[in-house]
Amino acid sequence: MAVYLDSVPFSGIIRIRDMMYAVTNPYRLDQGDVSFDAPDSVKSAIARAVAENRTHYLQTNGVPRLRELIAAKLRDKNRVTDADAEHVLVTNGGIHGLYMLFQALLEPGDEVIVPDPAWPPAAGNILAAKGVPVLCRLHEPDGWRYDLDELESTVTPKTRVLYLNSPHNPTGGILTRADLERIAAIAREHNLWVVSDEAYEDVVFEGEHTSIASIADMYERTIPVYTFSKSYAMTGLRLGYLSIKDPAIRDRAKKVLFYTASNIASIVQYGGIGALEGPQDCIEVFRAELRARRDLFYRGVADAARDVFSGAAPAGAFYAFLRINPTWKGGPGGSSGSGGDRHTPSASWAMTEHLIKQGRIGCVPGIDFGANGEGYVRFCFARDRNELIGALDSMKTLFGAVTSGDAHRPRGSSLR
Numbered sequence: 001m002a003v004y005l006d007s008v009p010f011s012g013i014i015r016i017r018d019m020m021y022a023v024t025n026p027y028r029l030d031q032g033d034v035s036f037d038a039p040d041s042v043k044s045a046i047a048r049a050v051a052e053n054r055t056h057y058l059q060t061n062g063v064p065r066l067r068e069l070i071a072a073k074l075r076d077k078n079r080v081t082d083a084d085a086e087h088v089l090v091t092n093g094g095i096h097g098l099y100m101l102f103q104a105l106l107e108p109g110d111e112v113i114v115p116d117p118a119w120p121p122a123a124g125n126i127l128a129a130k131g132v133p134v135l136c137r138l139h140e141p142d143g144w145r146y147d148l149d150e151l152e153s154t155v156t157p158k159t160r161v162l163y164l165n166s167p168h169n170p171t172g173g174i175l176t177r178a179d180l181e182r183i184a185a186i187a188r189e190h191n192l193w194v195v196s197d198e199a200y201e202d203v204v205f206e207g208e209h210t211s212i213a214s215i216a217d218m219y220e221r222t223i224p225v226y227t228f229s230k231s232y233a234m235t236g237l238r239l240g241y242l243s244i245k246d247p248a249i250r251d252r253a254k255k256v257l258f259y260t261a262s263n264i265a266s267i268v269q270y271g272g273i274g275a276l277e278g279p280q281d282c283i284e285v286f287r288a289e290l291r292a293r294r295d296l297f298y299r300g301v302a303d304a305a306r307d308v309f310s311g312a313a314p315a316g317a318f319y320a321f322l323r324i325n326p327t328w329k330g331g332p333g334g335s336s337g338s339g340g341d342r343h344t345p346s347a348s349w350a351m352t353e354h355l356i357k358q359g360r361i362g363c364v365p366g367i368d369f370g371a372n373g374e375g376y377v378r379f380c381f382a383r384d385r386n387e388l389i390g391a392l393d394s395m396k397t398l399f400g401a402v403t404s405g406d407a408h409r410p411r412g413s414s415l416r
């Protein structure tokens with residue numbers, strides 16, 4: 001009996017999603033899904049694949065043309081100069097790629113260093129592989145980046161993998177090239193694998209995205225994980241990929257791919273070919289619109305709830321991870337919040353329940369991303385502008401009374 005699976009938690013995001021189904025006319029700022037549609041290049045490639053009856057079993061690692069296109073993208077865009085179609089495994093989205101990898105890399109009890117806060121499925125997939133997530137804090141004043149000495153001191157003899165996620169969900173922090181150079185040195189020094197989750201590589205507003213696999217020798221020990229979900233608005237189609245240079249690890253991951261999926265849905269893979277062969281301007285169009293939505297949302301929060309939330313606008317990804325003013329007392333009547341079915345009472349749960357139940361505004365409590373996320377709440381600003389405006393109006397109604405007085409404004413709060 002796989003009793004260990006009982007201690008692998010479902011992501012809190014799923015629990016929130018279920019709560020949201022009970023809300024009439026909700027503002028779905030809880031889920032990390034873009035409101036955009038997939039580009040025509042994807043839709044027509046899928047339609048063509050259906051018309052041509054490309055509905056049969058395929059190579060386990062993926063359609064050769066897709067793997068070639070992915071390898072070329074890794075070389076040209078991510079500067080992973082050694083990337084080869086042979087290294088590529090096409091996955092059922094990024095989450096499946098992470099599942100495959102941790103199954104392929106870990107022995108029971110192996111430690112993986114994970115940022116705190118982090119996207120919950122990262123730790124969930126480590127636990128599902130009987131590994132041990134070891135948390136290392138990200139620091140808000142430093143743009144939600146590591147203290148790299150602290151990161152190095154988290155390494156133990158049991159550490160096998162560093163899981164990196166930049167741009168970062170939920171904070172939007174981006175690791176700089178200098179950060180990655182030092183992390184590369186730590187990985188070499190302690191002989192660690194690096195799993196580099198680059199799901200938001202195209203959602204960068206300030207600074208630049210660097211793939212750690214592009215740093216000298218790092219592709220030998222780095223496995224980059226990508227998804228079509230965010231760059232091409234293909235969240236429901238489920239398409240992602242890994243690139244693994246090491247043949248033994250690649251073979252292990254291929255076994256996991258085979259036994260979990262046999263191959264990724266044929267027509268979706270043809271959609272991926274359409275995405276990569278087609279015009280790439282959608283990426284820039286999405287990014288510009290996301291930047292406008294980010295600015296709209298932060299301006300709106302400053303207007304609607306300046307005394308309740310604070311935080312700088314993120315450099316990347318599409319989430320507002322906002323600090324809750326500690327003087328906020330948990331909604332009307334000052335309830336502390338139940339914290340859901342298995343959580344201790346927490347400000348972030350109290351705030352989440354208040355926003356969902358009283359304001360119809362979906363969001364995720366910071367504590368679901370790790371202890372270091374407590375005191376924060378995450379909103380996704382990739383929803384369309386009308387939905388964001390509706391949520392902001394609702395927030396204004398909820399917090400208007402609080403916002404009208406300056407008495408509790410936290411010192412040094414920033415909303416920009």
Ligand SMILES: Cc1ncc(COP(=O)(O)O)c(C=O)c1O
Pocket residue numbers: 032092093094095096119165168169197199226227228229235239240
């Ligand atoms: C940090 C991070 N990695 C990976 C993913 C995987 O996305 P998907 O499974 O849709 O490809 C997500 C999705 O939200 C994410 O936030």
